[in-house]
Amino acid sequence: xxxxxxxxxxxxxxxxxxxxxxxxxxxxxxxxxxxxxxxxxxxxxxxxxxxxxxxxxxxxxxxxxxxxxxxxxxxxxxxxxxxxxxxxxxxxxxxxxxxxxxxxxxxxxxxxxx
Amino acid sequence: xxxxxxxxxxxxxxxxxxxxxxxxxxxxxxxxxxxxxxxxxxxxxxxxxxxxxxxxxxxxxxxxxxxxxxxxxxxxxxxxxxxxxxxxxxxxxxxxxxxxxxxxxxxxxxxxx
Numbered sequence: 001x002x003x004x005x006x007x008x009x010x011x012x013x014x015x016x017x018x019x020x021x022x023x024x025x026x027x028x029x030x031x032x033x034x035x036x037x038x039x040x041x042x043x044x045x046x047x048x049x050x051x052x053x054x055x056x057x058x059x060x061x062x063x064x065x066x067x068x069x070x071x072x073x074x075x076x077x078x079x080x081x082x083x084x085x086x087x088x089x090x091x092x093x094x095x096x097x098x099x100x101x102x103x104x105x106x107x108x109x110x111x112x113x114x
Numbered sequence: 115x116x117x118x119x120x121x122x123x124x125x126x127x128x129x130x131x132x133x134x135x136x137x138x139x140x141x142x143x144x145x146x147x148x149x150x151x152x153x154x155x156x157x158x159x160x161x162x163x164x165x166x167x168x169x170x171x172x173x174x175x176x177x178x179x180x181x182x183x184x185x186x187x188x189x190x191x192x193x194x195x196x197x198x199x200x201x202x203x204x205x206x207x208x209x210x211x212x213x214x215x216x217x218x219x220x221x222x223x224x225x226x227x
Contacts, residue, residue: 004156031213042120042202042217043157056214091156095213102147103204103215105156 002026004106006092012112013082020078021109025094032075033103034067035091036060043091049075050097082113117141118205120218127193128226135188135201135221143205146179146186147215151200160188193225 005024013019025032030051035043046065047057051072061067064082069075079086089110093103119138127133137146145164149157161170163179163186170177176189186203200222204215 006156033213033215035215035217040220042118042204042220043215045214045216048214093215097213101213102159102162103213104159105149108154108156110154 004092004094004104006090006106006109008109009107010110010112012114015082015084015113017082018078018080019082019111020076021090021092021111023075023077023092023094023106025074025092026104027073028096029094029104030072030097031095031101031103032069033093033095034075034077035093037089037091037108038087046077079111082111084113087111087113118203118216118218120203120221122221123219124222124224126224126226129194130192131225133190133193133223135203135223136185137187137203137205137218138185139205139216140184141205141216142183143207143216144183145206146183147204147206148177148186148188149202149204151202151220153200157202190223193223195225195227198223198225 007022033048034046037043049069064080067077089108091108093105095101095103147162148160151157161177166181166183168179174191202220203218
């Protein structure tokens with residue numbers, strides 16, 4: 001068990017560019033979550049998958065954001081036409097399904113849009 | 115929409131003091147988790163509480179889940195500089211959203227030597 005892995009750890013991009021982040025969950029976990037955290041705030045839910053199915057999306061996830069988990073293993077989060085307001089820490093977490101199951105987080109991807 | 119109010123937002127204390135962080139909501143959660151986060155890193159799990167009234171101890175940290183599963187507290191005894199960090203509570207929803215977490219705003223704890 002190597003934990004949840006996110007890549008890259010840091011990304012600096014120019015406004016208007018597209019970026020893609022990758023998350024590799026703990027291998028046995030069927031649930032995968034994406035959160036966004038801005039400075040001084042707690043993480044905010046973006047979306048989650050059970051296996052390859054995307055079950056819920058937050059209203060925070062505008063149409064510039066898309067997430068996939070094609071084979072129920074790793075996931076990608078793409079942001080198109082980035083804006084300065086997209087600058088944040090993007091966190092991925094995974095868990096088993098079921099009530100009381102704990103979510104384990106990756107180290108996050110810090111995005112800075114300049 | 116479920117909300118978690120976490121207090122205090124900032125806490126600056128001397129080594130050896132005790133402290134309590136509170137998380138309150140009007141919503142019922144299926145479970146509640148406490149995390150600690152260092153700058154530039156992801157949250158690291160401290161504990162998960164599931165049963166109303168549950169109390170868990172982790173060395174100098176004591177976690178309590180309210181009887182109605184709407185609130186929780188974290189108590190640290192004899193704080194040390196190594197306890198410095200951001201503490202987050204997070205409640206898990208019910209039904210099909212049982213894994214989705216609603217986070218509090220966080221408590222930034224600074225323990226001075």
